[in-house]
Amino acid sequence: MSTLQTFASLIYLISAVCYVIGVHLMRSPKTARKGNLLSGLGMIMAVIMITIELIVEGKIMIGGWIALLAGLALGIIYGVVKARKVPMTDVPQLVSLFNAVGGGAAAAIGVFDYLYADPGSSLSLVFSIPVFLDIIIGGVTFSGSLIATGKLAGHVSGKPIKFPGDRLLNLIAIIAIIFSGVLIIGFPATWWYLVLALVASLVFGLLMTLPIGGADMPVVVSLLNAFTGLAVAFAGFVIDNQVLIIAGALVGAAGTILTLQMAEAMNRSVANILAGGFGGGDSDTGAMADVPTNVKETSADDIGLQLAYAHNVMVVPGYGLAAAQAQHEVAELAKLLTDAGINVNYAIHPVAGRMPGHMNVLLADVNVPYDQMKQLEEANSMFESTDISLVIGANDVTNPLAREKGNAVSGMPILDVDKSKSVVVIKRSMSTGYAGIPNPLFSGDNTSMFFADAKSGLQDIVAATKQYLE
Amino acid sequence: MTQQLYTNLAIFILSLLVGFEVMSKIPATLQTPMMSGANAIHGVVVVGAFVVAAEANNVGFYVLAFVCAFFAAINVAGGYTVTDRMLGMFDRPKNDTHKKDDGGEQ
Numbered sequence: 001m002s003t004l005q006t007f008a009s010l011i012y013l014i015s016a017v018c019y020v021i022g023v024h025l026m027r028s029p030k031t032a033r034k035g036n037l038l039s040g041l042g043m044i045m046a047v048i049m050i051t052i053e054l055i056v057e058g059k060i061m062i063g064g065w066i067a068l069l070a071g072l073a074l075g076i077i078y079g080v081v082k083a084r085k086v087p088m089t090d091v092p093q094l095v096s097l098f099n100a101v102g103g104g105a106a107a108a109i110g111v112f113d114y115l116y117a118d119p120g121s122s123l124s125l126v127f128s129i130p131v132f133l134d135i136i137i138g139g140v141t142f143s144g145s146l147i148a149t150g151k152l153a154g155h156v157s158g159k160p161i162k163f164p165g166d167r168l169l170n171l172i173a174i175i176a177i178i179f180s181g182v183l184i185i186g187f188p189a190t191w192w193y194l195v196l197a198l199v200a201s202l203v204f205g206l207l208m209t210l211p212i213g214g215a216d217m218p219v220v221v222s223l224l225n226a227f228t229g230l231a232v233a234f235a236g237f238v239i240d241n242q243v244l245i246i247a248g249a250l251v252g253a254a255g256t257i258l259t260l261q262m263a264e265a266m267n268r269s270v271a272n273i274l275a276g277g278f279g280g281g282d283s284d285t286g287a288m289a290d291v292p293t294n295v296k297e298t299s300a301d302d303i304g305l306q307l308a309y310a311h312n313v314m315v316v317p318g319y320g321l322a323a324a325q326a327q328h329e330v331a332e333l334a335k336l337l338t339d340a341g342i343n344v345n346y347a348i349h350p351v352a353g354r355m356p357g358h359m360n361v362l363l364a365d366v367n368v369p370y371d372q373m374k375q376l377e378e379a380n381s382m383f384e385s386t387d388i389s390l391v392i393g394a395n396d397v398t399n400p401l402a403r404e405k406g407n408a409v410s411g412m413p414i415l416d417v418d419k420s421k422s423v424v425v426i427k428r429s430m431s432t433g434y435a436g437i438p439n440p441l442f443s444g445d446n447t448s449m450f451f452a453d454a455k456s457g458l459q460d461i462v463a464a465t466k467q468y469l470e
Numbered sequence: 471m472t473q474q475l476y477t478n479l480a481i482f483i484l485s486l487l488v489g490f491e492v493m494s495k496i497p498a499t500l501q502t503p504m505m506s507g508a509n510a511i512h513g514v515v516v517v518g519a520f521v522v523a524a525e526a527n528n529v530g531f532y533v534l535a536f537v538c539a540f541f542a543a544i545n546v547a548g549g550y551t552v553t554d555r556m557l558g559m560f561d562r563p564k565n566d567t568h569k570k571d572d573g574g575e576q
Contacts, residue, residue: 027504060523071541080547095549258496
């Protein structure tokens with residue numbers, strides 16, 4: 001080991017330590033930002049070190065420099081601009097897109113090194129096994145994450161997509177992956193083995209993600225994120241670089257745990273989600289058959305009056321608020337009430353919004369104070385003293401049926417909205433939520449429904465409330 | 471088993487264990503930022519892009535190195551930026567005197 005290599009190894013080790021401590025700090029809201037910055041610092045150190053190594057070794061050709069620098073410059077510009085400009089409601093699909101290209105880059109390293117090996121030469125297992133795993137996992141995450149991005153962004157239908165023969169095609173893809181593995185690992189390098197592995201993994205990624213409903217996408221994105229970590233780790237084996245192995249394995253393991261926690265918070269199992277889920281995807285699927293009959297309708301004007309004379313108001317935001325991008329309106333209403341001396345809090349279910357924790361991010365973005373956001377348990381202790389609960393686009397997370405046995409939401413932790421003195425539900429229609437079952441809350445004695453889009457409905461309520469507060 | 475493989479395998483397995491351990495129960499509030507932060511960390515694949523670019527010696531390999539660098543750079547640069555944006559919202563000063571720039575309720 002030359003002096004430079006020793007020094008480089010030490011720097012890589014330090015940067016790996018930065019990632020681990022960074023992730024550790026990110027577990028608490030107080031230190032999370034520092035954690036991310038620390039991990040970013042580790043990343044910058046690693047990039048500077050590899051640049052120095054390349055310059056000192058001097059092996060890289062001018063064409064290599066051009067390809068590298070052009071790719072980096074364009075990628076950095078694209079990534080930073082996208083990350084700066086994206087509205088907070090669209091963050092999930094952006095993370096999924098970043099994950100796709102990460103998997104793509106890992107697969108590209110495997111492809112490169114496989115093609116770089118002399119054609120027809122036998123490969124050592126130390127090389128061929130990680131190359132195979134890198135290409136397969138990278139390929140699956142690349143196409144799978146792109147579909148997930150499309151589903152979250154609405155370019156691809158959020159409903160589970162199934163077609164005749166999909167199971168058979170799936171089976172063929174799996175067999176092709178295994179076959180390509182045998183060829184790549186057991187036989188001298190030939191380019192079409194590589195093509196087979198790539199095509200099979202890309203097809204498998206598509207088939208894995210298409211049948212999964214939009215509401216389950218967050219869990220899938222998190223799982224694919226963990227996959228990319230593993231692909232990067234195997235790319236590290238291929239090019240014998242330890243920082244890739246450490247960081248990749250770290251993300252692979254941490255991402256797996258995170259996926260399980262997310263699935264748990266949504267009361268779903270990862271196996272169920274991958275098997276294609278129950279029910280029929282996102283809300284809008286009619287199911288008017290079981291509509292409770294004795295539903296009271298109310299108006300914006302009436303809600304404004306109720307709010308203006310309340311003492312304690314609890315806002316219960318849900319997927320409908322995120323989808324309608326109504327966070328500005330809700331913050332405006334809350335500010336109006338707070339300025340009039342009314343207590344306003346937000347009851348945030350762990351899975352409200354589009355992803356666990358996403359609702360907090362949306363509300364923080366519109367300056368809602370952190371201490372007004374109450375998590376499940378704290379919120380549930382407050383409902384009995386709440387005058388009005390304003391349920392905005394939330395459904396399953398408030399369904400009292402969860403306390404009973406034998407239905408799709410049984411056992412799911414819910415917000416005890418029905419315990420507050422009165423409940424106003426803002427919702428576009430009586431359609432069921434993701435679980436596909438009716439919500440008795442809507443026909444409760446103390447519940448009134450306001451059928452409107454979250455955004456325009458809230459605008460009307462703000463206007464109505466203003467006139468009663470003056 | 472070669473020394474190199476043994477070392478790499480040991481590093482891999484121990485890092486997996488560290489990953490499992492460091493991600494004990496985290497609040498739901500932080501799950502989305504955490505996912506995004508982990509996503510940024512696997513952007514370390516950008517180091518691999520440097521390594522392959524150094525080996526490239528014909529047009530085909532230059533193209534592959536370019537694609538690899540482009541993808542990895544998006545992952546790493548975008549990943550850290552968007553994570554920081556999300557987390558920045560949590561540590562904004564409480565009584566932010568932004569009294570609304572465009573005179574909302576005057």
